[in-house]
Amino acid sequence: MEKEKELEKMAEKADEEKKRKKFTTVSIPTPLFHKVEERIKDTGFTSVSSYVTYVLREIVAEGEKEEEEHPFSDEDEERVKERLRRLGYLE
Amino acid sequence: MPRPHGGKLINRSLKASEKEKIIDLAKELPQIELRYDLVNDVENIANGVFSPLEGFFNQNDLESCLLEKRISNDIPWTIPIILDVSEDASNKIQEDDEIILRDNKGLLAVMRVEEKYNYDKQKLAQHVFSTTDTNHPGVARVFTLGDTFIGGNIELVNETTRNYENYNLKPIETRILFKEKGWRTVVAFQTRNPPHIGHEYVQKTALTFVDGILIQPVVGRKKIGDFRDDIILASYEELMKHYYLKERAVMSILNFDMRYAGPREAIFHAIVRKNFGCSHIIIGRDHAGVGNYYDPYAAQDIFEEFPDLGIFPIFFKSFFYCKRCGGVANEKTCPHSETDHISFSGTEIRKLICDKELPSEEIMRPEVAKLIICEENPFVSE
Numbered sequence: 364m365e366k367e368k369e370l371e372k373m374a375e376k377a378d379e380e381k382k383r384k385k386f387t388t389v390s391i392p393t394p395l396f397h398k399v400e401e402r403i404k405d406t407g408f409t410s411v412s413s414y415v416t417y418v419l420r421e422i423v424a425e426g427e428k429e430e431e432e433h434p435f436s437d438e439d440e441e442r443v444k445e446r447l448r449r450l451g452y453l454e
Numbered sequence: 455m456p457r458p459h460g461g462k463l464i465n466r467s468l469k470a471s472e473k474e475k476i477i478d479l480a481k482e483l484p485q486i487e488l489r490y491d492l493v494n495d496v497e498n499i500a501n502g503v504f505s506p507l508e509g510f511f512n513q514n515d516l517e518s519c520l521l522e523k524r525i526s527n528d529i530p531w532t533i534p535i536i537l538d539v540s541e542d543a544s545n546k547i548q549e550d551d552e553i554i555l556r557d558n559k560g561l562l563a564v565m566r567v568e569e570k571y572n573y574d575k576q577k578l579a580q581h582v583f584s585t586t587d588t589n590h591p592g593v594a595r596v597f598t599l600g601d602t603f604i605g606g607n608i609e610l611v612n613e614t615t616r617n618y619e620n621y622n623l624k625p626i627e628t629r630i631l632f633k634e635k636g637w638r639t640v641v642a643f644q645t646r647n648p649p650h651i652g653h654e655y656v657q658k659t660a661l662t663f664v665d666g667i668l669i670q671p672v673v674g675r676k677k678i679g680d681f682r683d684d685i686i687l688a689s690y691e692e693l694m695k696h697y698y699l700k701e702r703a704v705m706s707i708l709n710f711d712m713r714y715a716g717p718r719e720a721i722f723h724a725i726v727r728k729n730f731g732c733s734h735i736i737i738g739r740d741h742a743g744v745g746n747y748y749d750p751y752a753a754q755d756i757f758e759e760f761p762d763l764g765i766f767p768i769f770f771k772s773f774f775y776c777k778r779c780g781g782v783a784n785e786k787t788c789p790h791s792e793t794d795h796i797s798f799s800g801t802e803i804r805k806l807i808c809d810k811e812l813p814s815e816e817i818m819r820p821e822v823a824k825l826i827i828c829e830e831n832p833f834v835s836e
Contacts, residue, residue, distance in 0.1 A: 374577065385518070385526075407758065417761055420528075424762030427461060434463065435626060443630045450620050452631050452704060 391415070455632060455640070456764050458729050460506025460529050463625055467500050467610045468564075476564050476611050483564070484546045485554040486539060491675060491711040493557045493614050495535055498710065498726075500563065500610035501624040505729045510537035512605030513571040520581035523718070523759065530725065530760050532718040534582065536603045537565075544570065544602035557614045568606035575599065582715050583747070590747055591677070592713040616709065618673060618687060623706035628668065629731040631704065637665035641734040641768060642727035644741075645671050646712070647681055648689035648826055650818045652773040652798035654697065655782035660736050660768050667703045668732055669694070674711040676834045679804075683707075685832040689822045696821050706730075716740070716748035717756035721763070728765040735765055739772040773798060775816040807832065 391399075399411045408414040435443075447453040458464075468476065488496065498504045506529060511519065516534050518526040525531045539547070547553055549570055555563040579586045579593045588594050616622055623631070632640050641660045645653065661667045669690055673683045690705055708726065713719055719742035724735045741753035749755075754769045774795040776783040788795075796816050806813050812823045826832050 374574075385522075421761035424764060427457060427764070435630065439626065440630055443627050444634065447627060447631055447634070452623075453634055 386412075389415070455629065455638060455731050456728050456733055458502065458505040458625065459725050459764065462506065463502040463629070463729065464499070464505040464508055465502055465626070466508055466608055467613075472609075473611050476609075477561065479552075480554050480561055480564075483552055483554045485556055486543050486547075487556045487558065488537075488562065490557075492537060492555075493562060494674060494709045494711060495537075496555060496563050496608055497610065497613060499535070499608055501626075503625055503708070503710075503726055503729055504535060505625070507531075507535055509565065509568075509607035510605050511535055511603070512569040513573070513603075515605070516573060516578075516603070520578065523721070530721065530763055532725075533713055533715060533722040534578065536599075537605070538599035539602050539604055540600040541602065543600070544604075547604060555608065559615065561611050562614060563608045563610045565604075565608045566606045567604050570602055570604050572601060573603055582713070582718055584716075585747055587747075589745070590714065591744060592715055595713070618683070618707055621687060621705060621707045622709070623730075625729045625731065628704075628706060632666065632731045635666060635701065639664040639733040640666045640668055640731060641736060642668045642670055642723075642730065642732040643736045644708070644723055644727075645669065645686065645690075646676075647800060648686055648818075648822060649693050650798045650803060650813070651775065651816065652782055654693065654819070655773060656736055656738065656770050657703075659770075660734065661702060663768075664734055665702075668727070668730060669703065669705040670708050670727070670730070671705070672712060673707045673709050678834055678836065680834045681826075681832055682834055685826060685829060689825055692821045692825050693819055697819065712742065714742060714744035714747075716743040717752040720753035720767075721756055721760060724757075724763060724765045724767060728763070732765060734768050736770060737767045738770045777816075804833075 396411055399414055403411065403414050408417070444453060495504075495510070499507050499509060511534055515525045516536060518524055519531050519534050523530065523532045547567055547570065549567055551567045553565050553567060554561060555565055575596050576586050579596045583590055583592050586593060588597060641664045643657050643660070657667055657669070671683070671686045671690065676683070687705070687707070694703055694705065720737055723742065727735045737754050737757070740748065740750045743753065754767065757763070757767045771784045771786065773782050773784050774797050775781070776788045776790050776794050777796065778790045778794045779788050796814070798817060803813055803817065807826055810827055812820070812827060
């Protein structure tokens with residue numbers, strides 16, 4: 364039983380180590396850090412890093428939202444429309 | 455319409471001229487025959503259903519998916535897409551090899567093996583399903599996987615032949631369809647059952663706020679006692695014919711084996727629907743759950759972890775028919791007591807159908823109910 368627990372702990376440690384290796388450091392002003400610390404009290408965020416990561420992901424995703432104007436070639440589009448008409452999805 | 459997940463709709467189908475080369479080469483390459491669920495995965499990768507994936511997970515992506523719920527480039531991804539092989543098959547394959555993936559009818563795809571690796575299945579199950587209990591169907595499936603996983607990109611040579619080809623649309627097709635219909639916002643509804651009145655209510659409530667709805671039954675391996683795929687499709691055809699505007703609702707299938715991973719699978723379902731061009735997805739109570747393994751609303755709560763998902767979930771609580779309200783209601787909208795409520799219990803509907811009794815009109819549209827009841831056995835029996 365104790366050996367199992369030990370193995371579990373080792374596996375957890377290895378997971379954490381892998382996680383750690385995938386992160387890097389970004390500097391933010393110390394007062395801002397403290398403000399964020401205050402803000403995340405009693406929220407689901409466990410650290411300033413997790414909050415900053417969340418916010419940055421949101422901002423980055425915002426810029427990627429809308430589909431580009433012409434994502435498919437005319438040829439592809441015609442071929443697809445033909446099939447959709449055949450199947451009754453388009454008139 | 456949202457961009458595909460990761461920004462680009464993946465297409466890993468070979469052109470005719472390239473196919474010929476591979477067909478000529480195929481006899482000299484190691485070959486693996488895939489199970490049906492893996493055939494689905496190959497096609498879903500190739501057709502962009504799993505964009506931005508271009509192949510099966512390498513170990514780095516697998517670990518990132520399990521630990522971070524993201525692939526290694528930080529894009530949200532919650533369900534591992536892995537190709538497992540037996541020891542025998544593994545011995546025939548080296549890293550950097552090109553190999554042929556076959557289904558039971560012939561050549562399906564070619565794969566460049568980037569990595570061969572082993573992974574602790576116990577750990578895999580714990581991360582994905584939050585349990586290692588082998589009574590959980592997803593966990594049980596993990597323990598039947600071969601011991602070696604191979605990662606690498608694939609290219610589809612031939613599409614497999616399928617049932618319900620009329621309803622089998624690829625993401626490029628639904629995206630063009632939505633554009634042609636002038637739908638900028640589309641809500642996806644995933645289903646594994648014929649529709650009852652509660653489903654219809656949820657779909658139509660969501661449809662009120664968007665331009666169109668994509669009803670997408672999951673077609674794949676099912677449990678004994680589940681409704682047959684053809685029954686689900688026929689019952690939706692009937693419902694849509696009588697109760698939906700043709701210009702506002704379409705149905706197409708998703709070829710995929712449910713993992714029953716609850717919250718993680720809810721995120722995965724959202725990603726897939728985003729690739730089909732949907733801007734919203736309906737997430738109900740215990741979405742993609744099984745038994746009592748997940749909190750009924752865990753599949754809704756998990757969306758808070760993903761500010762960059764790119765598709766909006768529409769959450770619904772459980773519904774009932776209220777005799778006093780005279781319609782479908784939920785705990786937020788109905789002030790009456792439980793004695794006035796009729797539940798949309800799947801078990802009860804199933805029992806009525808087994809007894810060849812028509813569910814009441816408060817529970818199921820008569821056209822749908824009659825269609826199901828006319829079938830000698832509408833359930834999967836083997």
